[in-house]
Amino acid sequence: xxxxxxxxxxxxVASHVERYLATDGADGGRYHxxxxxxxxxxxxxxxxxxxxALIYGRDGDRYLLVASNGGAARHPAWYLNLCADPEVQVQVxxxxxxxxxxxxxxxxxxxLWQVMTxxxxxxxxxxxxxxxxxxxxxxxxxxTDVAP
Numbered sequence: 001x002x003x004x005x006x007x008x009x010x011x012x013v014a015s016h017v018e019r020y021l022a023t024d025g026a027d028g029g030r031y032h033x034x035x036x037x038x039x040x041x042x043x044x045x046x047x048x049x050x051x052x053a054l055i056y057g058r059d060g061d062r063y064l065l066v067a068s069n070g071g072a073a074r075h076p077a078w079y080l081n082l083c084a085d086p087e088v089q090v091q092v093x094x095x096x097x098x099x100x101x102x103x104x105x106x107x108x109x110x111x112l113w114q115v116m117t118x119x120x121x122x123x124x125x126x127x128x129x130x131x132x133x134x135x136x137x138x139x140x141x142x143x144t145d146v147a148p
Contacts, residue, residue, distance in 0.1 A: 005040055005049040016053045024094035028053065034120055037063065038091040039099075039139075044084035052078050056092075056139075057119040059112060063090065063099070063139040066116050071126030071134075079135060090139060097141050104136040112136045 007014045020028030020038055029036060031053065040051040057064040067079035082088055086101045104112045113136055117124045127134050 003049050005051050008050075008052040013052055017051055020053060020091070025091065026093075029093050031055065039065070039078065040089035041078050041081035042085045042087070044081050049089075050078065050081060051089075054078075055120050057116050059115060059138070061141065063092070063141075064112055064116055064119075065137040065139060066120070066123050067135040067137060068123055068126045071129040073130055073132060075132070075135070079137065082137065087142075088139065090141075098144070099139040100142050101137055101139050104138055108138075109136055112138070 007017045016028050016031065016036070017038060020036070025036075034055045035057075036053050037056045038051055038053055040049050042048070043050050054065050067075050069076040069079075082101045083103070088099045088101055090097055090099045113123075116136060123134065
């Protein structure tokens with residue numbers, strides 16, 4: 001029996017996830033003009049699978065995410081979850097795959113930050129509004145023939 005996945009408790013995000021799933025991303029794969037994906041992490045305290053929708057960018061074969069939390073002082077829960085367990089499930093449109101995540105290194109972050117502020121310029125404003133450095137997350141697809 002497959003594990004239950006809990007969607008974001010934030011109403012508008014849960015609605016976005018529901019539409020995305022129902023249409024394989026035909027409705028929700030673009031969100032207000034930005035590319036969006038679904039990411040499922042394992043809860044760091046509960047061990048439950050948690051799913052949310054996020055804007056993404058690309059760097060070659062890798063996907064890029066920004067743990068902005070709208071510029072809040074705290075990291076978003078999804079980011080804390082993947083710091084505890086970097087193995088995730090990703091859906092981009094109808095394509096579903098396993099991924100391994102990591103926070104961009106200090107050396108690569110400036111370039112990847114530029115990529116992501118090019119994708120979604122509001123990230124720059126979010127960074128200005130918080131004292132924490134907003135992480136850029138790199139998601140690398142895991143080949144299906146490789147064990148986690």
